[in-house]
Amino acid sequence: MARASAHLATPNASDLLEKARAAAASVVDPEIPVITIEELGVLRDVAVEADGSVTVTITPTYTGCPAMTVFVMDIEVALDEAGFEQVRVETVLSPAWTSDWMSEAAREKLRAYGIAPPVGSAGSTGLFDKPDVACPRCGSLKTERISEFGSTACKALYKCGSCHEPFDYFKCI
Amino acid sequence: MANDLFTYTMRLADDAAILSQRLAGWCGHASHLEEDIALTNIALDQIGCARLLYAYAGEIEGKGRDEDALCFNRNEREFTNLLLLEQPNDDFAYAIVRQFFYSAYVLLFWQALKSSKDERLAGIAAKAEKEAAYHLRHSAEWVVRLGDGTEESRSRIEEAIEFLWMYTGEMFEMDEVATALAEQGIAVDAAAIKPAWNKSINEVFARADLSVPTGTWMQTGGRNGEHSEHLGHVLAPMQYLQRAYPGLVW
């Protein structure tokens, strides 16, 4: 998902870039620690300048998502630990983030963690449509939405009618 | 032109900020826990939207006012939000109808603003559109549930619809600022989205057998800083900290 671009052509440049990219890509979502910002689609670009300074570009999932501040701090720490001293994190809004950017592998990780991944693609459901959300624990489709909104901006709250467990659903937007 | 763009961006920012503060008033007071979380989540989306818009307005103005200065250090008459959004949380039905009228409008508004020639506004619109679609789902479901619910829930939502209706006309007004920017391909022709808004209101009301008011007399003034008596009460708790301790940061 994230692009990696080198801005200089010394023999070392691509190694440095790869190192910076890997460090940034290792940062996980503080609220869903099994998913990295790369898998989430939040990490958009990593660039290393000739002077060794790094610019990481991210995009917010939701405009008011409080996790964004944590993302920025965690990216700075990860790059610092990888040996980069000058790090800048930039935020872009376009193209707007969508849950469609999450890979199949990331969706599987969500499920294994107990969060039902988004069903279908963004914008495909009508005003009163209800998606068939499978329980991440038992796979049953006999589930019920308790609330359109959940513990974080990106989640809704569901309950399984088969195993009776409540669970989070990663909103499709 | 820069002045018009500042004015226009501030209107949108004030809309988001005032609605956010109103929604935040439900924190700990909603009908049940899930709804408490829902209303405050919508408030959070509005804060995010307000921050982006205030920050951009501050850049356009170029006088060093940041998002906090613009939100917390302006007086009532300087706020240019829609009157609908400052109306009180008298009843849950009022909050739902206010949200429904606005979400149905602003979803169409962001969809149109996405193709603005102003790239920053277009970017913010593309982001806000997805969130508005979600807010509309939430409020539309409640409109149907209350309208189709008990005798009491129905009478309360009917009262809210009747009261808030006169604040809906303002959303579609085009004054000199909006018209000048619309001619340059920057602003939305709000009057042009009214038919689609009416359609969306009619469809949802029809599901709960609620009738659309026929009144045509509309309140106006918010875009010029002329507000109802309620705005001061929204601003007081919101601005208190920065007024008492100017420049305080966490």
Ligand SMILES: [Zn+2]
């Ligand atoms: Zn289950």
